[in-house]
Amino acid sequence: MKKLAYAGLLVLFLNLPAFSLTLDALPAYQDEGMKLYIRGTSKLQENNFTEAASDLTKAVKLRPDIPEAFHNLGYAFERCGDVRNAIRAYERALTLKPAYPSALNNLGYLLASTEQDLLQAIGLCQRAVQLSPNTPSFRDSLGWALYKSNRNQEAAEQFQTALRLDPTFYKSYFNLGLVEYTSGNFS
Numbered sequence: 001m002k003k004l005a006y007a008g009l010l011v012l013f014l015n016l017p018a019f020s021l022t023l024d025a026l027p028a029y030q031d032e033g034m035k036l037y038i039r040g041t042s043k044l045q046e047n048n049f050t051e052a053a054s055d056l057t058k059a060v061k062l063r064p065d066i067p068e069a070f071h072n073l074g075y076a077f078e079r080c081g082d083v084r085n086a087i088r089a090y091e092r093a094l095t096l097k098p099a100y101p102s103a104l105n106n107l108g109y110l111l112a113s114t115e116q117d118l119l120q121a122i123g124l125c126q127r128a129v130q131l132s133p134n135t136p137s138f139r140d141s142l143g144w145a146l147y148k149s150n151r152n153q154e155a156a157e158q159f160q161t162a163l164r165l166d167p168t169f170y171k172s173y174f175n176l177g178l179v180e181y182t183s184g185n186f187s
Contacts, residue, residue: 033062037069044072049079060092067097074106083114104128105138112145121145129158136162136169143175152179 040055053076059069074089090107093100108124111117125142132138143158159176162169180186 031063033059033066033069037063037066037072040069040076041072044076047079049076052076053080053082060089065096067093067100067103070096071100071103071106074103078106078110083110086110087116099131101128101131101135101138104131105135105141108145109141112141112148115148118145118149122149134165136166136172139165140169140172140175143172143179147175147179147182152183155179156183 036055036059040052040059043049043052043055053073056069056073056076060066060073063069070089070093074086074093077083077086077089087107087110090103090110093103094107097103104124105128108121108128110121111124112121122142122145125138125145128138129135129142139158139162143155143162146152146155146158156176156179159172159179162172163176
C-alpha cells in the first residue's frame with residue numbers, strides 16, 4: 001500500500017509544471033548591479049569576453065562592494081588582452097577580500113606571465129596555495145611564477161604536486177616538460 005501511495009505522489013509531482021525561478025523573484029538580485037554581475041559572469045562562461053567585460057564594468061560601478069565582480073572583470077580584461085585593467089580589477093578584488101585565493105592566483109599568474117613583478121607574483125601565488133593547497137591550478141601558477149624567476153627546481157616541485165593532485169591536469173605536464181627542457185634534462 002505504501003509503495004502505491006509513493007508511486008501516486010511521484011506521478012503527481014512529475015506531472016506538475018516545474019517551478020520557474022527568475023532573478024527578479026529574489027530580493028537580493030533585484031538591483032541592476034547584481035543583474036549585470038550575473039549576466040557578465042554568464043557571458044564569461046560562454047567565452048564572450050568583450051560583452052562580459054562591458055557588463056562587469058557597469059556592474060562594479062553600481063556595486064563596488066562585490067569582490068567577485070572585480071575578479072571576473074579582471075579575468076574578462078585578461079582574456080581581452082587588457083593586462084593593465086586586468087591587474088587593476090584583480091587588485092580591487094583583493095582590496096575588498098584580501099584572502100581571495102582565485103584573485104591572488106590570477107593576479108600572480110598574470111604578473112609572472114608578463115614579467116612585471118616576479119617577486120610579487122610568487123608571493124601572491126604562494127598565498128593562494130596557502131589558502132587552498134589542494135588546487136592544482138594554484139600549484140601550477142606558483143610553479144609558473146617560480147619558473148619565470150629561474151627557480152626551476154622549486155617550479156618542478158609545484159608542477160609535480162599539481163599532477164599528484166590531478167593527474168589529468170595537462171598544463172602542468174607541459175610546464176614540467178618546459179622546466180626539464182630549460183634545465184637541460186632532455187630525457
